[in-house]
Amino acid sequence: MDSLGSLMDGFGTALTPLNLLWAAVGVLLGTAIGVLPGIGPAMAVALLLPVTYGLDPTGAFIMFAGIYYGGMFGGSTTSILLNTPGESAAVIAAMEGNPMAKAGRGPQALAAAAIGHFAGGMIGTVLLVVLAPTVADLAVDIGAPDYFAIMVLAFIAVTSVLGSSRVRGFASLLIGLTLGLVGLDQMTGQQRLTFGSLQLSDGIDVVIVAVGLFAIGEALWVAARLRHDGGPGAGIPLSRPWLGRDELRRTWKPWLRGPVIGFPFGAIPAGGAEIPTFLSYITEKRLSRHRKEFGKGAIEGVAGPESAASASAAGTLVSMLTLGLPTTAVAAVMLAAFQQYGIQPGPLLFEREPDLVWGLIASLFVGMVMLLLLNLPLAPLWARLLRIPRPYLYAGILFFAAVGAYAVGGEAFDVVLLLVIGLLGLLMRRYGLPVLPAIIGVILGPSAEQQLRRALQISDGSVSGLVDTPFAVTVYAVIALVLLWPWLRRALPRRLRPAPGASRDPGPPDTP
Template identity: 50%
Template sequence: MDALQMLGEGFAAALTPINLMWVVIGCLLGTAVGVLPGLGSSMAVALLLPITFSLDPTAAFIMFAGVYFGGLFGDSTMGILMNTPGQASAIASTFEGHKMALNGRAAQALATAAIGAFIGGFVACVLLVFLAPALAEFSSRFGPAEFFALAIFAFAATSSVVTDNALKGLTSLFIGLGIAVIGIDAVSGAPRFTMDSPYLFDGVSLVTVSVGILALGEVIYVACLERHTSNGKLLRAKGRPWLSRKEFREATPAWLRGTAIGLPFGVIPAGGSEIPTFLAYGLEKRLDARRPEPQFGKGAVRGLAAPEAAGNSTTGMAMGALLALGLPVSATAAIMLAAFRQYGLQPGPLLFDRAPALVWSLLASFFIAMIVLLILNLPFAMLWAKLLLIPRPYLFAGITVFCALGIYATSGSVIDLLILLAIGVVGFLLRAMAFPLAPLIIGMVLGPLAETSLRDATMSSNGDFSVLVHSPITIGLYVLLIAVLAFAIRGRIVARARARAAEKSGSGQKDPVVR
C-alpha cells in the first residue's frame, strides 16, 4: 500500500500542467529524433542534457522519460517504413515490419508497433513499482560466467535458430564478431586488427555498423535492383490505419510473449533491449513454422508485435534498475545516470529515501508517457506511412544523406564516413548473397560482453574453464540452449522430410501424364 500511496503522489506531481507539457515535449522530440537514421533516444537525451540546466530535476527527468520512450518508437518507425532503424533495439522489428510496409500495410505495422510498445512498457512500469527489489536481487546473481552463457545463448539462437541457413548465419555472426574485436584490447592494451591506423584504435561504432549494414546497404541493394526491375510505381499505404479484429487476435499472444521475454532483461546489464527483441522474434518464427501456412517472410504481424513489446518492456525495467541499483543497462540509461550526477543525485537504494518526490514523479511519468505516445502515434500512423509516397530515388538519396549526417553528428570524424561506406558495401554484398543480417548485428553487440566475461571468469579461477558451468543459472542457460537447438534441428529434419514427400507425390502424379 505504501507503493500505491507514493505512486499516487507521484501522479499528482506529474499531472501538473507544466510537467505534463514536458512529457508531451519529450515524446515528440524523442519520436522526431528517433526517425532520423543513426540517431535515437540515447542521442536525443545526450543532446538535450546541456539545455536542462534551467529546469528543476523533476521536470528534466520527466522530459527525459518521454524522450526515452519516444525515441524507441521513432527508431521502429523508420525501421518499419525505410528498413533503417535508429538503434540496434529496433533491428528485429524491421524484418517483418518492413515487409508489411512493402505490402501496403505500413499503417497497420505502425499501429502494431505502437500498441506493442504500450503493452510492453505499461506492464513493465506496473511490475517496476511492485517487484523492483526482487528483480534487483536476481540481477545481482549474474557474474562473468552467467554473462558468457547468456551471450552464447544469444549467438546460437540468432545464427542457428532464427535464420534458415545455419552456415550463412554462423558466417554472418563471425563477421560481426570480427568487427567487434577491432581496436585496443581492454586487458592487454595492445591494438588488434587496426592495420596500424590510429583511427581504428577506438574500434568501430555499433551505430556506424547498424546504419551501414541496414540502411546504406539497403540503399545500394535497392538501387542496383531497381536498375533492372524498376516499374516506376510508388509504395502506397492502403487500407485502414488500425488493426482488424483478426490482426488484433493474431498479435495479442505475441505482445504478451514478447513482454514476458523482455522483462527479465531490464535488470540484466547485457547491452539493452537487443537480445530480448531478437529472442522474441526467434520464438515467434519457430511457432510460425509449425502453422499450416507460415507467414514469416511475407510480413507477419507476430514478427513485429513480439519484438516491439519485448523492447519496451526491457526499457521500462531498465529504468527500474537505474533507479534502484544505479545500474545502467543501456546507453541511454548511462546518459541518464550522468544526468542524475549532474544534479548531485546518485541513483540507488538511497535515492528512494533522499529524493522520493523525484523518484515517484518519474515513475508516474512513465505511465503517462506510454499513454501520450499511444495517443500521438496511432492517429499519425497514416501520416508517417505517407513517407512511402516519396519517389524512391529521392527517398533513398535522402536516407543516404541522413545516414551520413547521423554518423557525422555522433563522431565528428570524416573517417567514420569512409567506414560507413565500406560497411554499406559489405551489407550490400551480404544482402545480395542472401546472408542474414541479424547474426552480424548481435555478434557486434554481444561480442565485447562475451570476450570480457570469458576473460574475467577464467582469470578469477586461474584458468579453470569449469567455472563456466558451476552456477545453476549457467547450467540452466546451456540446458535451455541444447533444448532449443534440438527442437530446431528436429523441425528442419521434419520440414525436409515433408518437402521430399511432397516432391515424390507430385512427381508420382505427373508420371502418368508423361507416359
C-alpha cells in the same frame, strides 16, 4: 510496492514539460522515419541516434522510447498500406492489413494496429514494471561465469533461431566479433587489429557499425535494385482511422491475447517480434469465428500480432535493462546508446540510476498515450510520406547516416569507415547473411571477452571455472539444446509418431 513508488517518481521525471517535449518529438520522428518504406524500427533508431547526442541521458532515453514505439507503429502503417514491411515483425501485419487496405478498409486496419500497439505496449510495460526489479535483484548475485554463459547463449540463439542457414548466421556473428576486437584491449591496453591507426585504436563505434550495416547496407542494397523495383506506391486515399462497434467486438480479445504471447518472447534472445507475431496470428486464426476471412483481410490478424509485437518490445527491455542483454536489433542499438553515455545496463542499473530507469519506463507509458493521440489523427499525413520518390528517400538515408557518423566523433575518417561497413552490409544482404548476429557480436563481444577473462582469472586459468555455478551449467545445457535442436526435432517425431503433435511445437525450444 517499492517499484510503484519508484514508478511515480519516474512519472515525475517524465512529465516535466521538457521531457514531454522530447517524448513527443521522439514519437513523431520515429513514426515519420518508420513509415518510410523498407525502414524498420531498428534502422529508425540507428538513424536517429545522433539526434540525441546533445541531450542529457534521461531526455535522450525518453526520446528513444518514443522513437522505438513510433518506429514500430510507422512500420506497420507502411506494411498495411503498401505491403512493404520494413522488418520481419511487420510481415504479419501486411498479410491481413494489406488486403483490408485494398478492400477500402485501411482506416480500420490502421486503427486496429494502433490500438493493438497501445494495448500490447501498456500490458507489456506493466509486466516490465512488475518483473524488472525482481529480475534485477536475482541478477545481482550472478558472477562472471554466469554472464559469460548468458552471452554465449545470446550468440548461439541469435545465430541458430533466426534465418535459414546457421553457417551464415555464424559467419555474421564472427564478422561482428572481429569488428568488436578492433581497438585497445580493455585489460592490457594492447593494440588489436588497429594496423597502427590512431583512429582505430579507440575501437569502432557501435553506432557506426549499426548505422552502416542497417542504413547504408540497406540503401546500397536497394540502390543495386532500384530500377527494377516498382516506383513509389500510388497515391493512397486515406481517411482518419476508426473502428465500428462490430470491429471492436472482434478485436478486443486479440488485443489482450497478443501480449501474453509477445512479452515472454521479447525477453529471451529468440529474434524479437518475429516468432510471437506469427504465433499470435496462428492463435487468432484458430480462435476466430471468421476463419474464412483470414488471408483476405481479417481484422483479428492485424490486432493480435500488432499487440504481440508491441508487448515483445517491452519484454525486450526487461533483459536489456536488467541483464544488459540485447535480444533484438533495436535493443542492441539502445544498448549502444547507453554505453555512449557511460551507463552499463545490468542488475545494478536500477540501483545506480533509478531516476533514469524509472523515467524511461514512465515515459514508455507517456509515449504510448501520445502515439495513440497523435497517430490516429495524423495517419493521413503519414500516408502522404509514402509518396516521396525513391531517389530522395535513399539519398536522404545516406545523408542522415553520414551526418550521424560524423557527429559521433567529428572525424571524416568515421564517414569512410561507415561506408566500408555499409558495403559489408550490402555484401551480407546479397548473400543472405543475417545482420542481427553481427550487431550482437559487436556489442556483446567485448564484454563477453571481459567476463571470460575475469572468470578464468578467478579460477586461475582452469576451464572448470566457467561451469562451476549451477546457473552457468543450466545455461550451457540450454545452449546444447538449441545447438542440437535440428537433430532432436528430426529424432523426436519418429519416436513419437503414434502420438502426433505431442512434442512438435513449431517454436524454438523454451528457455527458462
